[in-house]
Amino acid sequence: MSPSAEEVRSSSEFAELLEILGTVADLHAASAVLHWDQETQMPPGGATDRALALSTLARLGHETLVQPRVGELLARLEGRTADLPYDSFEASLVRVTRRHYQRAIKIPARLAAELAEAASLATDAWTRAKAANDFGAFAPHLERNVRLVREVADCIGYAQHRYDALLDEYEPGMTLDDIRPLFARLKDRLVPLVRAIARRAEAVDDAVLHQGYDEAGQWRLTVEVLRAIGYDFQRGRQDRSAHPFTTSFGPGDVRVTTRIDPNDFSSALYSSIHEGGHALYEQGIPEALRRTPLFDGASLGIHESQSRLWENVVGRSRAFWRFLLPKAQAIFPEQLGRADAETLYRAVNRSQPSEIRTEADEVTYNLHIFLRLEIEDDLLEGRLSVADLPDAWNAKMEAYLGLRPRDDAHGVLQDIHWSHASIGYFPTYTLGNILSVQFYEQACRERPEIPDAIEHGDFAPLLSWLRERIHVHGAKLTPQELVQRVTGGPIRIEPYVAYLERKYGELYGL
Amino acid sequence: MSPSAEEVRSSSEFAELLEILGTVADLHAASAVLHWDQETQMPPGGATDRALALSTLARLGHETLVQPRVGELLARLEGRTADLPYDSFEASLVRVTRRHYQRAIKIPARLAAELAEAASLATDAWTRAKAANDFGAFAPHLERNVRLVREVADCIGYAQHRYDALLDEYEPGMTLDDIRPLFARLKDRLVPLVRAIARRAEAVDDAVLHQGYDEAGQWRLTVEVLRAIGYDFQRGRQDRSAHPFTTSFGPGDVRVTTRIDPNDFSSALYSSIHEGGHALYEQGIPEALRRTPLFDGASLGIHESQSRLWENVVGRSRAFWRFLLPKAQAIFPEQLGRADAETLYRAVNRSQPSEIRTEADEVTYNLHIFLRLEIEDDLLEGRLSVADLPDAWNAKMEAYLGLRPRDDAHGVLQDIHWSHASIGYFPTYTLGNILSVQFYEQACRERPEIPDAIEHGDFAPLLSWLRERIHVHGAKLTPQELVQRVTGGPIRIEPYVAYLERKYGELYGL
Structure with missing residues (x-):
């Protein structure tokens, strides 16, 4: 007879595995x-x-992770957990640890350490290079990162594309051959939409956002919004950084950062909501998964579905502005005292090709991703050199978005990812965009009260649905399994495209 | 023939030792x-x-430190470095590593880990217990810390007193039997001075410090003073914390904290100068010692000599106030516009028995240390239980300082050290006080221009002397060796007592 979950959990092998994984988690x-x-x-x-x-x-x-003892423990525990429920803690832990282990043992410790050191130095160099608009100062670091990342990909191996070996870390189970047709179909629908909007560009005005908003007031508003959507400041904090991000040190400490632009009222607000969406996911993972590889999101794409759901589907909705405007008016009576929610709703949804990805609107955003995916693939395959990167970037910006960045700081240097040696990461943003709408529509089907609650500043119905259907699983399920469970089918671009066409069609009178 | 320093340094054993010690340093x-x-x-x-x-x-x-390989490497390298100069990098590294190693191998890894976890939880509990004035909430944590620290002392072993095993970590080579007579003689000289001052208590007035000083202004002044004395903000930063401290992450990142009391102008100022003194020491240790046990102060007593030298000998001098007053007046024209340097000099040197150690004046400060030393020894030897600690504390406060703390938050809960499981640490403060005067007087003998330079806001002559005579050695020398080298003799209380009697005799007209 197969052992029960309790028997597995109380075995010395399981305890030993937990102890090793706890050390790995503490180091992370x-x-x-x-x-x-x-x-x-x-x-x-x-x-x-x-x-x-x-x-x-x-x-x-x-x-710690690649020590042979982990392989032995996994081999013993796999037999004993085979008949346990698929998402039991024990079976999931063994299954997910196996995936991490198989990946990690292919990477020499020397390479892992060199990559971490290179990435840290490159991040520092990137910060200064961006400030000084000096791509040349960053180039040697990027060259080293690309070289090391190629080495990683070659250690891990791949069937079709070097890219697949890297993508798999962020989006388990996904390959370039899965993503390309999905993105191609999306592009076919987005390009006509971008063109149609361009012909009616003057239909939406965002002057209200650019009246000058002091930093202290913007900060207060971001804190108020984070609290409203359910972010727990007892288990986190917000700070400022050059590039907003979310980071988790465990269930009790999940932090977000934002950046403030006095000349753009929407920058801090939507950075905070976006990171807040990531943080709600991390804060929603059960404490029982602490210090294991299950204490994580299912994938970066799933993570991004949460941030984009809150940022765009919720935060850039009419209902949200009916809730938020009075609070924003209390902080900025001079700038917003006579504005109405519709004006703000329209302003924060203005669509226009622009140079900065993180500030792009929902329609043009994915074009920035398509560009980065192609460049990353070219870098990895040796079809593009780091020296030629700025020109390639600018040429693709021209082709996709019809504009040239004013300089490298607003072009090829804008993102932190490559300084982190994170290549293969960008596509997860578009996957997140697609899923944000799929998930939100599913939530509204199951809980029709959600839109009305949002308008009244009550985000609990939506958050509790996300907690119960998505966050509770931590990293137990693959992204494909999770999407199937939550929506009853695979990832589909249609709901997302329909949402964009509906929303922007109405905004621009198309 | 013995190998040269270069031959040792280029040997594979030395490289291997450096690599291991680098890992230890990175983890620290x-x-x-x-x-x-x-x-x-x-x-x-x-x-x-x-x-x-x-x-x-x-x-x-x-x-990492206690792996048997370290013992093997040390054994091989000891022979090869025996004929190298005593403070060569190679000989010092082997000698100091041996000391750390011999201590560490006596402590089981299980105990080291348990101590770190207990200390972290206790620090958190202490922060809350102090805020709530609830000794009972901290007591179980302190009991656990005392138990673990006793266990550590017993693992390490000692000739005379359990206390010696702990003191040795902070003050290598010192024992209770060294300290007690030193402290007893100091007490004999301080008690009459405290009594004489008490009879003339009204002679010094510090009302100027208690006029209300806004926090932002105080912060600006602390930053200005830190810059003036030579603290490098490119390689550090200042923050606020409940208990001010200095911490070093390496030669490029040495941070200080301070606390601000709007009702006491001297609190933030002298916390910052004190921590600044520690930080100047850390920022002055040569980069070449990075990631080794030599990248450290010689001992906590030597460290404290630096902080107290800057805080008291420099910062509470007439010369310093002639420099600082115009800067303080620019920030607080209302409170200080009509004050003179003499008024500030007298105010910041007011001596009065008080309940908080870190805010005690130079004369009464050491009485706080004598009390703590006795209590720690009693706790370790089992003559005092944690439950009886508040009563013991209050009784000793009455006996030494003639007052009872208003509550435990201002009594037994005031210091963070025991929450860190740091027992045996407090005596180093008095050692630092004694040495601060010994060092300063030596500096002035060698560089007579120092006092005049301070009055003109030029701290470079003093700092460069400290750098060249003390900081440059890092942890190569024991405190006794360092004191001998710098002053030509052992630690002596006489210069310190003479300094106090002279300074306070004049202030109080004794």
Whole structure:
């Protein structure tokens, strides 16, 4: 007879595996604190020491995970958990650990450490290069990152494309051959929409956002909105950083950052809501999964579905502005005292090709991703060199969005990802966009009260649905399994495209 | 023939030792970042995850240091470095590593990890217990810390007193039998001075400090003073915390904290100068010692000599106030516009028995230390239980300082040290006080221009002397060796007592 879940859990092998995974998780958490500090607090002189420390933590985390004992424990526990329910803690832990282990053992510890150190130094160099608009200062770091990432991909191996080996880390089970047709169909629908909007560009005005909004007031509003949607400041905090991000050190400490632009009222607000969406996911993962690989999102695409759901589907809706406007007016009576919710709703949904991805509207956003995916694939396959990257970037911007960035700081240097040596990450943004609408529509089918509640500033019905249907699983399910469970089918672009066509058709009178 | 320093340095054994010590240093640096974050940034919910992560980092650091390979490498390198100059990098590294190693191998990894976890949880509990004035909430944590620390002392072993095993970590080579007679002689000289001052208590007035000083202005002044004395903000930052401290993550990132009391102008100012003194020491240790046990102060007593030198000998001098007053007046024209330097000099040197150690004046400060030393010894030897601690504290406060703390928050709960499981640490404060005067007088003998330079806001002559005579050695020398080298003799209380009698005799007209 197969052992019960309780028998597995109380076995010495399971306890030993948990202990090892706890060490790995603690090392990851420590690295996350060091990264957070690096991007929000660290003085310039700290870069060298920080890179060395991060490299050591990465190496030790890697060494701890790939020790042969983990393979032995997994082999023993796989037999014993085979008959347990698929999403039981025990079966899920063994299954997901196996996936991490199989990936990790292919990467030499030396390479993992070198990558961590290179990424930390490159992040520091990127920050300064972006500020100085000096791609040349960043180029050697990027070259090193690309070289190391190619090495990683070749260690891991792939059937079709080098890209697949990297994508799989962020989006388990997905390949370039899955993504390309999905993105191609999306592009076919988006390009006519972008063109139609361009012909009616003057139909939406966002002047209301650019009246000058002091930083302290914007900060207060972001905190108020984060609280409203359910972000728990007892288990997190918000800070400022060059590039907004969310990071988790465990169930009790999930932090967000934002950036504030006095000349753009929407920048801080939507950065905070976006990161707040990520943070609600992390804060919603059950504490019982703490210090295991199950204490994580299902994938970056699923993670992004949460941030984009809150940022766009909720935050850029009419209902949301009916809730938010009085609060924004209380902070900015001069700028907003006579504005109405419709004006704000229209302003924050203005669609226009622009140079900065994170500030792109919902329609043009994905074009930025298509561009990055193609460039990453070209870099990996050696069809493009780092030296030629700025020109390639600008040419593609021209082709996709009809504009040339004013400089590299607003072009090829705008994103932090490549400095982190994160290649294969960008497509998850578009997957998240697609899923945000699929999930939201499913939520509204199951809980029709959601839209009305949002208008009244009650986000609990939506959040509790997300908690129960998505967050509760942590990383137990693959993204495909999760989408199937939640929506009853695979990822589909149609709801997303229909949402965009409906929303922008109405906004622009198409 | 013995190998040269270059031959040792290029040997594979030396490289291997450096690599291991680098890992230990990186783990310590990561712990330091996590501690800093815990005390300045962490949301309340983060305590559990943080304690687990710190425990793992401590365990891994310990395991890395005590691996048998370190013993083998040391044994081989000791022979080869025996004829090298005593403070060569190679000989010092082997000698100091041996000391750390011999201590660490006596402590089981399980105990090191448990201690780190207990300390992190206790620090969190202490913060809340102090705020709530609830000793009972902290007591179980303190009991656990005392139990674990006793266990550590018994693992390490000692000739005379359990206390010696702990003191040795902070003050290598010192024992209770060294300290007691030194402190007894100091007490004999301080008690009459305290009594004489008490009879002339009204001679010094500090009303100027208590006029209400807004926090932003105080903050600006502390930053200005830190810059003036030579603290490098490119390689550090200042934050606020409940208990001011200095922490180093390496030569490029040495941070200080302060606390601000709007009703006491001197609190933030002298906290910042004190921590600034510690930080100047850390920022002055040569980069070449990075990631080794030599990248440290010689001892906590030597460290404290630096902080007290800047805080008291410099910062509470007439010369310093002639420099600082115009800067303080520019920030607080209303409160200080008509004050003179003499008024400030007298106010910041007012001596009066008080309940809080960190805010005690130079004369009464050491009485706080004598009390703590006795209590710690009693706790370790089992002559005092944690339950009886508040009563014992209050009785000793009455006996030494003639007052009873208003409550436990201002009594037994005031210091963070016991929550960190740091027992045996307090005597180093008095050692630092004694040495601060010994060092300063030596500096003035060698560089007579120092006092005049201070009056003109030029701290470079003093700082460069400290750099060249003290900071440059890092942890190569023991405190006794360093004091001998710098002053030509052992630690002596006479210069310190003479300084106090002269200064306070004049202030109080004794």
